[in-house]
Amino acid sequence: MANRGNQAGTATAAAGGAAQRPNGATQGKICQFKLVLLGESAVGKSSLVLRFVKGQFHEYQESTIGAAFLTQTVCLDDTTVKFEIWDTAGQERYHSLAPMYYRGAQAAIVVYDITNQDTFGRAKVWVKELQRQASPNIVIALAGNKADLAAKRAVEFDEAKGYAEENGLLFMETSAKTAMNVNDIFLAIAKKLPKNDGAGGVGGSSGQGRRLDRAEDGNKPASSCCK
Amino acid sequence: MATSTHTEDNESRIREGFICPICMEDLATDDQLLLHFEEAHNTEEDNDVLQAFKDFLGKAKKILKSDNPFEILEKTSSKSSQQKQDHVEWDPQDFGVIRSHWSDFRKFRSNRMDFYAAETNKLIIRLDKIVSCLPSEAAKRREHEQNIVTWVNDEDVQLCPQCAKSFNILRRKHHCRVCGTVQCHQCSQFLLLSFARKLTNPSYIPTLDDNKEKPSPPKRLTHAAFHALKRTGSTTSLTSLTSLIDTDTGEGHIRVCYYCKQLLERREQQMDSRSQNAVIAELYNEMRKYMEKGAELMPVFLKMLESFSQGESTYNLKDAQECRLKLLKIAEYVDGYSKKIQSLGIDDEKNPTSGTALSLQLKIRLSAVNFLKENLLGLPNLPTEEQLLVLQAERRQAIEKRIAQEKKAVFEKRETETRRQYMDNQKDFEAVSVDRGWGVETSNIRNVNESDDPMLQQMQIMRNYIQQARRANRYDDVVILEANLRDLQIEHERMQSQS
Numbered sequence: 001m002a003n004r005g006n007q008a009g010t011a012t013a014a015a016g017g018a019a020q021r022p023n024g025a026t027q028g029k030i031c032q033f034k035l036v037l038l039g040e041s042a043v044g045k046s047s048l049v050l051r052f053v054k055g056q057f058h059e060y061q062e063s064t065i066g067a068a069f070l071t072q073t074v075c076l077d078d079t080t081v082k083f084e085i086w087d088t089a090g091q092e093r094y095h096s097l098a099p100m101y102y103r104g105a106q107a108a109i110v111v112y113d114i115t116n117q118d119t120f121g122r123a124k125v126w127v128k129e130l131q132r133q134a135s136p137n138i139v140i141a142l143a144g145n146k147a148d149l150a151a152k153r154a155v156e157f158d159e160a161k162g163y164a165e166e167n168g169l170l171f172m173e174t175s176a177k178t179a180m181n182v183n184d185i186f187l188a189i190a191k192k193l194p195k196n197d198g199a200g201g202v203g204g205s206s207g208q209g210r211r212l213d214r215a216e217d218g219n220k221p222a223s224s225c226c227k
Numbered sequence: 228m229a230t231s232t233h234t235e236d237n238e239s240r241i242r243e244g245f246i247c248p249i250c251m252e253d254l255a256t257d258d259q260l261l262l263h264f265e266e267a268h269n270t271e272e273d274n275d276v277l278q279a280f281k282d283f284l285g286k287a288k289k290i291l292k293s294d295n296p297f298e299i300l301e302k303t304s305s306k307s308s309q310q311k312q313d314h315v316e317w318d319p320q321d322f323g324v325i326r327s328h329w330s331d332f333r334k335f336r337s338n339r340m341d342f343y344a345a346e347t348n349k350l351i352i353r354l355d356k357i358v359s360c361l362p363s364e365a366a367k368r369r370e371h372e373q374n375i376v377t378w379v380n381d382e383d384v385q386l387c388p389q390c391a392k393s394f395n396i397l398r399r400k401h402h403c404r405v406c407g408t409v410q411c412h413q414c415s416q417f418l419l420l421s422f423a424r425k426l427t428n429p430s431y432i433p434t435l436d437d438n439k440e441k442p443s444p445p446k447r448l449t450h451a452a453f454h455a456l457k458r459t460g461s462t463t464s465l466t467s468l469t470s471l472i473d474t475d476t477g478e479g480h481i482r483v484c485y486y487c488k489q490l491l492e493r494r495e496q497q498m499d500s501r502s503q504n505a506v507i508a509e510l511y512n513e514m515r516k517y518m519e520k521g522a523e524l525m526p527v528f529l530k531m532l533e534s535f536s537q538g539e540s541t542y543n544l545k546d547a548q549e550c551r552l553k554l555l556k557i558a559e560y561v562d563g564y565s566k567k568i569q570s571l572g573i574d575d576e577k578n579p580t581s582g583t584a585l586s587l588q589l590k591i592r593l594s595a596v597n598f599l600k601e602n603l604l605g606l607p608n609l610p611t612e613e614q615l616l617v618l619q620a621e622r623r624q625a626i627e628k629r630i631a632q633e634k635k636a637v638f639e640k641r642e643t644e645t646r647r648q649y650m651d652n653q654k655d656f657e658a659v660s661v662d663r664g665w666g667v668e669t670s671n672i673r674n675v676n677e678s679d680d681p682m683l684q685q686m687q688i689m690r691n692y693i694q695q696a697r698r699a700n701r702y703d704d705v706v707i708l709e710a711n712l713r714d715l716q717i718e719h720e721r722m723q724s725q726s
Binding site for chain 2: 049052053054055062064065067068069070071072073084085093094096097100144178180
């Protein structure tokens with residue numbers, strides 16, 4: 001709260017007051033994180049998010065056009081974390097849109113299908129791209145989806161795990177169908193994200209801190225943090 | 228005694244024979260006495276007396292002729308009671324007061340037993356003293372004997388206490404060596420020295436070289452006995468001497484009275500029966516030992532057998548076969564011993580086993596048979612080596628199947644567990660979530676022209692999203708979406724200008 005007060009002070013008083021939501025007052029810290037899902041088409045990105053946000057699962061999920069937008073709020077100890085999730089389309093023709101969404105994102109989930117070795121290879125490419133072009137502090141999680149189809153496994157757990165460890169990624173095998181590890185992976189990301197946004201916001205890189213405060217976010221154009 | 232009816236004590240003088248009760252005339256035979264009585268005293272007033280006398284005499288004769296006088300007495304008395312019952316019809320009677328005399332019986336019996344036991348022990352002690360250092364010389368021997376037992380004075384005894392006959396030259400007085408009483412030679416008994424030694428030594432076992440161990444050789448002892456008889460101060464009667472030689476089978480002996488001999492013989496019987504029991508007990512112990520061994524080995528064998536039938540290879544087939552052979556041998560032993568116990572003493576013609584002893588032997592045999600039936604009879608056969616191999620193969624298959632099943636079960640269990648964990652996590656998650664998540668509807672943006680530039684397409688989608696967010700009153704999200712739309716527009720312009 002003290003941190004937030006400081007930041008509110010830096011912004012205009014009216015905007016700061018308007019930005020302070022009632023839940024923000026009662027809760028401890030409120031952090032908002034931009035999270036982007038990347039990965040080959042039909043690996044289950046939309047399903048994963050749908051499971052996380054709405055607790056639903058559709059056997060025949062339509063392929064995403066462009067990028068979908070969803071939010072979910074979770075409580076982590078005394079911190080309320082709001083995820084602002086960009087679910088990008090996996091199809092190649094929408095690939096050009098991806099940088100729009102991973103730029104300025106604090107977290108990314110790169111999804112692959114454990115029954116399809118090619119999707120794992122594509123995931124590696126995505127990881128490389130993120131490491132090169134996204135924010136250097138971005139938290140990347142690797143999700144091996146469709147774990148319920150372990151019988152048709154094509155990507156070994158250890159292989160993916162080893163790769164994740166080499167690249168400093170969070171790694172879990174998930175199943176949107178059975179809900180296995182879905183909440184876990186989001187919670188793990190939430191835990192790994194820096195929550196001392198006030199100090200980090202001031203001293204950190206341009207993109208990281210500001211996104212975390214809604215007051216600032218609401219006042220200033222998003223472009224200020226994303227070049 | 229029946230003989231006393233013929234004798235009359237006349238001024239402390241004893242008269243023996245067939246004496247007429249009226250005129251006191253001594254007649255040679257009973258027939259003569261009867262004849263005399265009928266002739267001399269056949270008067271009217273004497274008729275009753277005669278009749279009574281006749282009855283009396285007849286009865287006495289009958290008793291005298293029979294082997295067991297008491298049997299007849301009992302018979303006559305029972306006859307008379309039967310006759311009584313014939314005459315009088317008794318009303319059925321209820322039991323009156325019943326009183327247990329057991330304690331009285333016990334008291335008297337134990338008194339009697341104690342008496343006999345003490346008496347026998349006394350005799351044994353004396354016998355022991357006599358036998359232990361018996362001098363071979365007659366004079367010394369007598370002195371030795373008299374030192375141990377005080378002999379009754381010859382003068383105090385007028386008649387032989389056994390046969391009630393008066394002593395004379397032919398019927399000499401003899402002393403029992405262990406109690407000191409006087410009796411005639413006919414009534415006295417003899418203890419063989421070996422017998423005496425057996426009595427005095429509880430662990431005495433007659434052996435072949437026992438004769439050598441004896442302090443005096445038999446012939447000399449006969450000689451000594453002869454001298455001892457001579458030393459009593461009277462001439463040795465020919466009959467007693469011959470009888471002595473007759474009874475002497477080349478072994479030394481000790482003169483005892485009838486009662487002492489009885490007591491000592493009973494003692495010997497007791498000892499014999501004890502030793503006989505020892506035989507049966509020994510056999511029984513041996514049998515029990517084998518039975519216990521069998522009972523111990525049986526479960527081991529069965530365990531082996533079961534293991535084999537399950538196809539396990541824990542045990543060696545050879546060991547099991549050995550075990551089976553051992554069991555069979557044990558069964559044989561138990562059978563043999565129980566048979567021996569059963570037939571114990573049956574061949575003994577003199578003293579065949581009977582009563583409780585026999586039934587005990589039979590029961591031991593029966594229990595052994597039962598044991599064999601229950602445990603060792605029909606001992607199951609071991610599988611052959613080929614059978615064993617088949618069984619083992621079967622077992623391997625079964626085990627593999629079971630392991631697969633177990634693995635499957637474990638896997639399923641783990642899966643359900645993990646699923647439950649997700650559910651739990653979900654619950655936790657739901658518990659901590661502030662509000663339900665919100666997401667745009669993507670189904671109503673199908674009308675987007677796919678041929679368009681993805682960037683333009685996305686801007687259109689974003690406008691749609693913003694509307695949705697507005698409708699859903701998610702103004703926070705509207706802000707984010709609008710920001711993104713602006714980003715897209717800027718990007719699009721940049722790209723346009725680049726191209």
